[in-house]
Amino acid sequence: MQNFYIKLEIFSNGGFQPIALDILYLLSILSGIFVIISKNPVQSILFLISLFINISCYLVLTGMHFLGLSYLLVYVGGVSMLFLFVIMLINIRDSELKNNSTQNIPLGLLVSIAFYYPLLSVIPFSNSESLDSELGRIYIISSNKWDTAITQNTDIAAIGNIIYSSHAVWLILAGFILLLALVGAISITISPNSDTKRGG
Numbered sequence: 001m002q003n004f005y006i007k008l009e010i011f012s013n014g015g016f017q018p019i020a021l022d023i024l025y026l027l028s029i030l031s032g033i034f035v036i037i038s039k040n041p042v043q044s045i046l047f048l049i050s051l052f053i054n055i056s057c058y059l060v061l062t063g064m065h066f067l068g069l070s071y072l073l074v075y076v077g078g079v080s081m082l083f084l085f086v087i088m089l090i091n092i093r094d095s096e097l098k099n100n101s102t103q104n105i106p107l108g109l110l111v112s113i114a115f116y117y118p119l120l121s122v123i124p125f126s127n128s129e130s131l132d133s134e135l136g137r138i139y140i141i142s143s144n145k146w147d148t149a150i151t152q153n154t155d156i157a158a159i160g161n162i163i164y165s166s167h168a169v170w171l172i173l174a175g176f177i178l179l180l181a182l183v184g185a186i187s188i189t190i191s192p193n194s195d196t197k198r199g200g
Helices: 018-037 041-061 065-089 102-120 146-151 155-165 168-189 194-199
Strands: 004-008 139-143
Touching: 018 041, 041 065, 065 155, 155 168
Parallel strands: none
Antiparallel strands: 004 139
């Protein structure tokens, strides 16, 4: 029969202190507030990137590695950078940046309070409340059998094994669809009258 033991770890092999999660979601809240109140859209996008980075770190620390890396790849690497370059290319007037939008602050506070109070009954105020105050750390349950420890996979490795083994056909089909979308986008952007104008 396989035996299990509880091992206390701090910042190693996934072990962490709950104060790290408290700091991360506090930084996420501050980044979200600065996204809303920033007058400059470039600064707002930079705060949005920091918000996604904090959320991805939070997900990685809580054990959801695939979701955390997906946030970094999709939101930070793709969407936020696209927004940043588009906003930098658009000529925004100074009058639009200095536009007074203080009349929306009471509505924003009302909506925030309406969302905050229902969450208090579900989510604890701190991650440290559910743990013993003398310990204050999160425990990791491991097996003392070395053969099972070698075969343990993370969620990313499990998803990769499934995609590249039993669902390889769907992966190739998705790549083919992306290739068709890329070729279609390039063909749409090419003007049919460009060759006639050059010849004339």
